[in-house]
Amino acid sequence: MHIPVLNRSRHPLPEYQTAHAAGLDLRANLDAPVTLGPLERALIPTGLSLEIPVGYEAQVRPRSGLAVKHGIGIVNSPGTIDADYRGEVRVLLINLSNEPFVVNDGERIAQLVVARHETISWQPVETLSATQRGAGGYGSTGQS
Template identity: 80%
Template sequence: MLLPVINQSRHALPEYQTAHAAGLDVRANLTEPVTLKPLQRALVPTGLFVEIPVGYEMQVRPRSGLAYKHGIGIVNSPGTIDADYRGEIKVLLVNLSDQDFVVQDGERIAQLVVARHETVQWQPVSTLSETSRGASGYGSTGQQ
């Protein structure tokens, strides 16, 4: 898929880090480092603007290395960039650790995954089909 992109950052376009990776690593585009204190969140710019085809979304997902090593996640994970959005991609990072974390310019802060999606139309009904799970909720699967 060819994806139109405007790169106003000082960095290369997001890249796949391995041959079969699903996500493209995206970098922070900062004029100065951003310090995230414990439980603090910040909207980090990337300098990227994209044109996503209708029927697709771009998901913004955490990087596992930042999560494991530093407790850095994304507040609205995964974030969704819709096909009609034309603004800058920004990443809403959160520090879930007990130590300050400094985001540096050019640091890989998230992954971008492009995914197809469906558009639904509601069909109001009075009953739903039966399943073995039924209405059992959170934590109910695997229970005897």
């Protein structure tokens, strides 16, 4: 699949880091470092704008290394980039640790995964089919 991309950053286009990786690493495109204090969040630019095909979305996901080593996550994870959005991809990082974290220009801050999705139409009904789980919600499975 080919994705049209505008790269207004100082960095190369995102690449897969291994042959079977699902996500491409997104890099921060910053004029100056951004420091995130504990529980602070910031919208970090990437300098990239994409043209996602209709029937697909791009998902912005956290990087596991930043999460485990520094407590850095993404507030709205996964963030969705719709096929009709043409603006810059920005990543809403949050620092869930007790220590300040500095985001530097060119740092890999998130992953981008492109995935197919379906467009639905609602079918109003009076009842739904029965299942073993039924309406059991949070924590209801696996209990006897």
